[in-house]
Amino acid sequence: MNPMRATEVPTIDGAYLFEPTPYADERGFFCRTFDADVVRSVGLDPGAFIQDSVSRSARGVLRGLHLRSGAGEAKLVRCSYGKIFDVVVDLRPDSPTYLDRAFFDLSDDTQATLYIPAGCAHGFQALTETADTSYRIDRPHDPAEDVTIAFDDPELAIPWPLPVTSMSPRDREAPNLAEALKQEGS
Secondary structure, eight states: OOSEEEEEOTTSTTOEEEEEOOEEETTEEEOOSOOHHHHHHTTOOGGGOOEEEEEEEETTBEEEEEEEOTTOOOEEEEEEESEEEEEEEEOOTTSTTTTOEEEEEEETTTOOEEEEOTTEEEEEEEOSSEEEEEEEESSOOOGGGEEEOOTTOTTTOOOOSSOOOBOOHHHHTOOOHHHHHHHHTO
């Protein structure tokens, strides 16, 4: 049995979903959440990821939509505890999937990891009382490069599943997509 498989995300060029095959028994489960060989098999450099972070969110909390200016930021995202509604928006002007969106339910049941290419915006909403989201990014975070897009931009029409219970002031005050792209320099 293969411990992990990679599936291309059809609506976001260059995005992948890495799905482990958990081994479950009476104790619980065990699964591989990162496999350099599988990452390499889809043309990504597993050594490029240099920083790991985790966020904990309560039910209804919304984080995003976030993007990095300049060289952008590729990331691996996984819900290690609980469940989240995850969103990716392709904002790479030269991409065949420019302005396309993709939605995922990521949860601790599957431990699936989503690869998000640089140049794509990302956000999520916690669907459970507690949701821990793990990030692995390919370059150090620089707050000067942060770009935020309004979560409720009508052009994106993201179907957030719950009413928003909390969000950061930065996310709450984010500009619409057109204004954010002007700021980002796209």
